[in-house]
Amino acid sequence: xxxxxxxxxxxxxxxxxxxxxxxxxxxxxxxxxxxxxxxxxxxxxxxxxxxxxxxxxxxxxxxxxxxxxxxxxxxxxxxxxxxxxxxxxxxxxxxxxxxxxxxxxxxxxxxxxxxxxxxxxxxxxxxxxxxxxxxxxxxxxxxxxxxxxxxxxxxxxx
Numbered sequence: 040x041x042x043x044x045x046x047x048x049x050x051x052x053x054x055x056x057x058x059x060x061x062x063x064x065x066x067x068x069x070x071x072x073x074x075x076x077x078x079x080x081x082x083x084x085x086x087x088x089x090x091x092x093x094x095x096x097x098x099x100x101x102x103x104x105x106x107x108x109x110x111x112x113x114x115x116x117x118x119x120x121x122x123x124x125x126x127x128x129x130x131x132x133x134x135x136x137x138x139x140x141x142x143x144x145x146x147x148x149x150x151x152x153x154x155x156x157x158x159x160x161x162x163x164x165x166x167x168x169x170x171x172x173x174x175x176x177x178x179x180x181x182x183x184x185x186x187x188x189x190x191x192x193x194x195x196x197x
Contacts, residue, residue, distance in 0.1 A: 053082040063092060068115030075101040133166040138180045148173040148181070 053071050057064050065074050071082040076097055081087045091097055137160075139149055150156055152173050160167030171179070 050082070056088060058084045060088065061091070064088070068117055070115065073097065075104040130166050130169045133164070134170055134176070134180055136148070137170050138176055148176050151176060 050069075050147060053066055053069075056071060057066050063074060064080065065072050071088075072078065073080055073082045074090060076091075078091075080091055137151070138144075138148070141151070150173075151160075157168075160170055164170075170176070
């Protein structure tokens, strides 16, 4: 029984290869990678894996890899994009919370442009340096805050 292509689980044969070869190989996004070389290997043919592991190129890269003592595993595009979307969500959340705080405290958004405010946000707030200038806050994020507050008011009135 094989899983669908692109599945993060891989096939049973692939999981067997990862188990069999230990730290030499890893699986990501349905592909089998050589950990030292960061190249995709054919998991169906065990001889292809053995040939790669015996090659001069692999031996050289494995030695370099062990010298670095930093394990860098190649990631698929899907896995990388998932991390990016999480970071983007956090960034948007910080900006929306900042705009909401300014509105509730009657702080003009122009104050976000002051160098002292910028320095404080960069130093003490996670993703604080990603807060845009006041004109961008007004154009892109103020309507969201306005719409959200209107929805809350309408909900409370009912």
